[in-house]
Amino acid sequence: MHALIIARNVFLSLFALGFIGWLFWRALKQSDEPAKLIFKWVLTAGIGWTELFVAIPAFARGGFDAIFVGLGLTGALAMTFNILWRHSIIEIISKPLTNIFDGGSEPPEPKPLYSIALAKRKSNRPLEAIVAIREQIAKFPTDFEGVMLLANIQAEDMNDVPGAENTLNHFCNLPDAPDRQVVAALTQLADWHLKKTVDIDAARAALQKIVARFPGTEVALRAEQRLAHLGETEKIILAQHDRQALAVPEGVKNIGLLDSTEFLRPKEIEPGKLAAAYVKQLEQHPHDSEVREKLAQIYAHDFQRLDLATMELAQLINEPRHSPKQIARWLNLLANFQVELGADVETVTATLEKIVAQFPDSPAAGLAQRRLARINLEFKAKTETPGVKLGVYEQNIGLKYGAPRKS
Numbered sequence: 001m002h003a004l005i006i007a008r009n010v011f012l013s014l015f016a017l018g019f020i021g022w023l024f025w026r027a028l029k030q031s032d033e034p035a036k037l038i039f040k041w042v043l044t045a046g047i048g049w050t051e052l053f054v055a056i057p058a059f060a061r062g063g064f065d066a067i068f069v070g071l072g073l074t075g076a077l078a079m080t081f082n083i084l085w086r087h088s089i090i091e092i093i094s095k096p097l098t099n100i101f102d103g104g105s106e107p108p109e110p111k112p113l114y115s116i117a118l119a120k121r122k123s124n125r126p127l128e129a130i131v132a133i134r135e136q137i138a139k140f141p142t143d144f145e146g147v148m149l150l151a152n153i154q155a156e157d158m159n160d161v162p163g164a165e166n167t168l169n170h171f172c173n174l175p176d177a178p179d180r181q182v183v184a185a186l187t188q189l190a191d192w193h194l195k196k197t198v199d200i201d202a203a204r205a206a207l208q209k210i211v212a213r214f215p216g217t218e219v220a221l222r223a224e225q226r227l228a229h230l231g232e233t234e235k236i237i238l239a240q241h242d243r244q245a246l247a248v249p250e251g252v253k254n255i256g257l258l259d260s261t262e263f264l265r266p267k268e269i270e271p272g273k274l275a276a277a278y279v280k281q282l283e284q285h286p287h288d289s290e291v292r293e294k295l296a297q298i299y300a301h302d303f304q305r306l307d308l309a310t311m312e313l314a315q316l317i318n319e320p321r322h323s324p325k326q327i328a329r330w331l332n333l334l335a336n337f338q339v340e341l342g343a344d345v346e347t348v349t350a351t352l353e354k355i356v357a358q359f360p361d362s363p364a365a366g367l368a369q370r371r372l373a374r375i376n377l378e379f380k381a382k383t384e385t386p387g388v389k390l391g392v393y394e395q396n397i398g399l400k401y402g403a404p405r406k407s
Contacts, residue, residue: 228285
């Protein structure tokens with residue numbers, strides 16, 4: 001039993017000494033002046049030895065020694081100790097409060113610095129700026145700011161779109177690259193291919209990467225819609241790069257003497273031909289929401305076909321990747337068509353109630369509720385105009401196509 005007590009005391013003593021030693025070592029590593037700290041520790045140890053073996057025995061003897069030796073020596077030692085450690089004691093007391101403002105003694109999080117690169121770019125030294133950026137990216141390979149800055153200098157300052165493409169593709173292929181930043185990089189790459197190199201195929205490839213990498217998402221839907229209009233973008237860009245002389249025909253003479261100038265008005269495209277062109281576009285690009293909405297408007301306004309207009313708008317409304325604002329707008333548009341083309345109050349009410357049910361806390365729901373409250377007045381105010389009845393052949397020509405594709 002006695003041996004166990006001795007062993008326990010030895011263990012506790014060693015643990016205490018080890019803990020004190022660790023505290024000293026930690027304080028020494030964090031100190032800005034380790035040599036000065038060691039000197040203070042040595043001097044403090046001397047103060048402690050003097051107090052234990054000189055001042056306290058003087059107090060024990062009493063009399064003259066207690067008053068002049070013990071008391072005087074203790075006061076001198078206390079003053080010396082205060083001079084040595086007053087700053088440290090003040091710091092210990094005030095540190096919890098100051099940590100709130102200065103973050104404490106924790107080292108700041110390492111971050112890349114691009115000030116040198118930006119200064120070199122501003123000084124029209126892009127190659128030196130690229131070198132400075134690459135030094136930072138070597139330390140922080142997933143830093144999107146640095147990657148985009150490097151690609152911008154390559155594409156905008158050096159006209160090196162292939163180099164910018166390599167930079168962005170390398171970033172996108174990193175396993176821990178955030179999805180949002182990958183989408184931004186590929187979108188920017190497509191823009192550079194369109195504006196800088198007029199390479200529609202390369203722009204299409206960049207957008208198709210978004211569709212393939214994030215299938216079934218809203219960003220993929222936006223990329224698909226851009227893909228649907230690349231042909232139009234190509235025509236605009238080529239026209240800007242290859243401007244040709246425009247032949248202006250001679251104007252009509254004596255225009256003020258003519259009985260009618262109706263023949264001078266530009267001829268509008270026939271609704272049937274326009275609808276057929278939209279149908280062909282949707283067969284190639286079923287997610288082109290802009291063209292599908294235009295086709296629905298032609299069905300409703302020009303052909304009085306509520307069923308075909310409803311079919312097109314239903315595909316837009318039932319696509320979950322569209323934003324609530326877009327879906328609510330298409331539901332309101334469908335309700336307008338239903339009112340104009342003779343649907344009953346119950347049908348229009350059901351359409352507007354879908355807005356309230358799907359987006360109950362949105363501004364669109366409030367507008368739909370106000371419209372529902374006056375729906376009977378809306379029907380009453382509608383002027384009845386005789387509709388133009390078209391033959392079955394005329395109604396369907398060029399308008400129908402295959403079964404709706406699922407999104």
